[in-house]
Amino acid sequence: MRFTGMFTGTLLAGVLLLGTAGGAAADDAPSPSATSSDTAGSAGGPTEAGTSFGTAAAFQPGRRATADGSTGDYLYWVFPVDAGQRATVTAKVTLPGSTARQGAATWQVDVYDGLRRRQPCVQGAQTRAIAPGAGTVELRCTLRTVRAWAEPWANDPLPGSYYVRLTVLNAPQSDLGLPVRAEIEAATTDMGGAHAVGGRLAAPLTPGATTSKDEAGVSVSRTSPAGAEPEDGWSSGWWTDRWIWTAAGGVICALAGIAGYSLARPSRRRAGLPPGA
Template structure:
């Protein structure tokens, strides 16, 4: 009976730990109220890295522009998050002279172009198409990386939208762009040891981003902090899984000892045997 009680205790303890881990993961994946999809977003875009318009995750952004313009937005992405950027370009209704190819690029705080894991980053719009939609899902942002690596690191991420190929006669035609970026927490499976001294937020401190003197009013060269501040990899649910595994291993060892050691009393040998 004692062995059975020990095993039951181990099972219940393990179930409690994994339930706690699942709750932590669920809380992590729950979007914050401030990141509501209904939040009003900016209605203009920057024309360079320095004048990029700051947006928040899940905040829609729109801008009117001319075909051939470079449009820039910037948002904060923290360690352990995977960002997905989607853009839609509404093309002019006036007659166009041919197809146009649009491209969506994402750069990190060091202005290194980041590769997309998947998504239509470049797409051609036919001559009579009314719109074109692009998307890019980045790799999970790491809290630390080797200097020679091109891994995405926490900080500002710049979104650039522009046309890369079209007939010369179509330059300057009016277009309307819509951009939305979302971030998802990937959990401790992607966590690494180490952390940056500060997130990569060019031209500003990590506490209060400020625009430089050449930045027009209402725009900023760096993204604001994420809701709740920068984590920089200080905490991940990998700690919960490690602790749960260690406790379950200890309980399994105790249960195995109870099963193999027997009753603990020497058997009686009849006299004269």
Template sequence: MGLALALAFRGLEDQLMRTTRVWGRAALLAATALLALPQAAAADGDGGGEADGAPSEAGTSFRTATAIRPDQDASAEASTGDYLYWAFPVDAGQRATVHATVKLPEAAARHAASTWQVDVYDGLRRRQACRLGTPRRTAAQDAGAVSLSCTLRTVKAWSEQWANDPLPGTYYMRLTVTGLKADDLGLPVRAEVKVTTTDAGGAQAVDGALAEPLVPGAGSDRQTPAAATEPEDGWASGWWSSRWLWTAGGGVLAALAGVGGYALTRGSGRPARVPQGL
């Protein structure tokens, strides 16, 4: 009887293990299919156009600047000597870097070297200095392309009126040639630009915030596409920084230190015995 029960339980156990393996494979296949669906949908969406609708033109002034977003590739066909403008948003606590590459005409069509320059202006059209990068470069007559870059200072949430600190809002990138022989004016070029941003962290945070970001034309009938440039998740307004985490962590550590110090210094917790007769 005991042997029969043991064999029956053994058979039931084997059946349960086989069922578990089958259900496990089914669950794995279902999970794989679910994970593949978004990727397939993304692939279908990306296949419909090149570079996901990246801007393929540039403005010729501040008012007609083409709006682009950070990490978005943009390009423009132009003539040598044109002023090309793009606009992009930079929020408080961010450090932006603009990248520009100019594909030059064939060397046989050029007569001399050319000097190219990229400038960055804030929402008040104040030229901003570059902390890093090469915003100005000379290309030899036989060069096929020239690359420029400019890393701005960290954008502050608030600043004194007399200061030239970069503030959150719309920024403008201007690309042009500054040194060129007259015979080379009007030759076709292709410009490729991109803006990248990094978070500078709480060490660069300041107390205070602007009432509104510096977005020229906002709220007026003359609003341009550049004025509508805004981060996808909205403006931070400078209220958040990693200093909040450090402050909260410091408070917790101070509380733990106080509890530990009390536990070490309170003694046994019983009052000292007073000698009799005193």
């Protein structure tokens, strides 16, 4: 009876710990950032785009960036992504009426990291062809999970600035220059401790100030908007939900050891000893 009570208590403690750890893991489970119209409005989002990496317009994930441009322009934006997050970029292009356009066109959205390396899309259609009569085209690109650090030879996405470039790949010559309106949104998902690694970069990949010369040949220093960081700061650190599972596993192992000892030790009655000896 004594062993049965101890073993039952051990099992109940293990189930309780697993439930606690499971609840914590559920709290840390991947959940996309808010991207609804209530939070992704124009507040805080830029209303114009850059024309190069150096002039990219910065915005935060969960905000909507808009810009008016012309067919054939290269439009650039930039937003921050931290370690352990997976970013999804969506783009919507509104085109002029079908009477103004002469033919079909193909639009594409590309995403580059802080080293200006083009990152592949693991989900979504980043390239779409639009018929002459269509009024809008929507594009989507989901990146790989950002790692806290990587080997120098690897092309893994790293924490820092991520550039979005939107442009038309091919269009009739007569359609180039027609006005378009672009909307860009980015959502980040926390992928949890399963993607945590034992290391991190000394600093995120965010380009700093650049120096160039104006038309008069005078050196001008400009601070790139790509230096913007997440609203809650860069959170790459030592803490992940792996610590919860490690601690829970240690406690369960200790309880299992106690139960095993209670099961394996010889009974006093079996050894012929009096109960009080």
